[in-house]
Amino acid sequence: MLRVLITGATGFIGSHIADSLVKSNYEVIALKRENSDCWRCEEINDKIKWINLDEEGQWKKVVIRYNPEVFIHSAWIGVEAHERDNIKTQIKNIDFLTDLLEIAKELKIRKFVNLGSQAEYGCIDGKVNESFNANPTTTYGSVKLASLEIFKTFCIQHNINWVWLRLFSFFGEKECRNWLIPALIQRMQESNEMDFTPGLQKYAYLYVKDLGEITNRMISQPIDSGIYNVSSNQAITLKVLIEKIRDKIAPTFKLNFGALSYRENQSMHIEGDSSKLINQLGEIQLTDFDQALNSTIEYYISNK
Structure with a gap:
């Protein structure tokens, strides 16, 4: 062993x-x-x-x-x-x-x-x-x-x-609660809307x-x-990620994209x-993104 x-x-x-x-x-x-x-x-x-x-x-x-x-x-x-x-x-x-x-x-x-x-x-x-x-x-x-x-x-x-x-x-289960995905999930369970940048920056989660x-x-x-x-080899925009979480948790939650400005020198595409x-x-079989995101969302909903 x-x-x-x-x-x-x-x-x-x-x-x-x-x-x-x-x-x-x-x-x-x-x-x-x-x-x-x-x-x-x-x-x-x-x-x-x-x-x-x-x-x-x-x-x-x-x-x-x-x-x-x-x-x-x-x-x-x-x-x-x-x-x-x-x-x-x-x-x-x-x-x-x-x-x-x-x-x-x-x-x-x-x-x-x-x-x-x-x-x-x-x-x-x-x-x-x-x-x-x-x-x-x-x-x-x-x-x-x-x-x-x-x-x-x-x-x-x-x-x-x-x-x-x-x-x-x-991303995944057991992140710190103040990090992006768990913080978004909590906010969507507790309020009706949230302000964002345009959300066009892309990340490979x-x-x-x-x-x-x-x-x-x-x-x-x-x-x-x-x-x-x-x-990951599939970069998605922050906007798409946030919309996926919203659609799963609270479809009527209002997403105010463009209400905030990007920070200075904001990178718009980060991928390795x-x-x-x-x-x-050898080839690495990665978990389907939507499946992984759904498992992550369900974890945070079940472990408030």
Whole structure:
């Protein structure tokens, strides 16, 4: 049984990856804080070996004792909009990464998967592949990019198969309630109308459960070290997304498109080209968008 260490398992994306790992019968070892809220992992909580990060000087020894063969690093502090330019918060992520790299070196792990972000690219207006110039416009994106360079160099020096996933737009169950889709659903249940921009900006939304399947494949089969975009291949406008949610929840809800202006330097098309990933892993069968959106909506309605 493959032993996999995952960080960030109590978060939105990490919890779905952890769920997929458990369902694939991997031995899952996860790091968390004493005060971490594990509600996203309730269904798999007893199938995970948890390690308390707040036990200074001890958690690293426990990881080494469990001897994982693969690392998946999905933890990151400072993902909320108001924290993305807080340099003191963002830089702490590099300290944690270096701790993990030192452990990986000691254990001689065979593969290390790290989650990056489209924010490393900076302003995007179209479909981009991994050769697109990285020019981040936020501290969050800059620290992600710096982390990539540290991660890549260290792994090359110590012969670790390294994978950096540049994640684009995701949606699904168990998001934070203030994020777009759950916030829209709540608003549509509580009021009669809402103001929006024209909503013509396009995003390639990927269902978060599909990322779990992608990660599973990544650790179970060979993959070249490198950077890989992870994105849906079907971009839709924000207007269409909002209308789909409205039609499902409250068909009479009034959508005031054009009542608000776009923010300054608004990107109108953000999409990643995932061809490189598909060439490595083979064709990836993604969940039908409408089916995934309906499942997501039903989840938030049932879990107010």
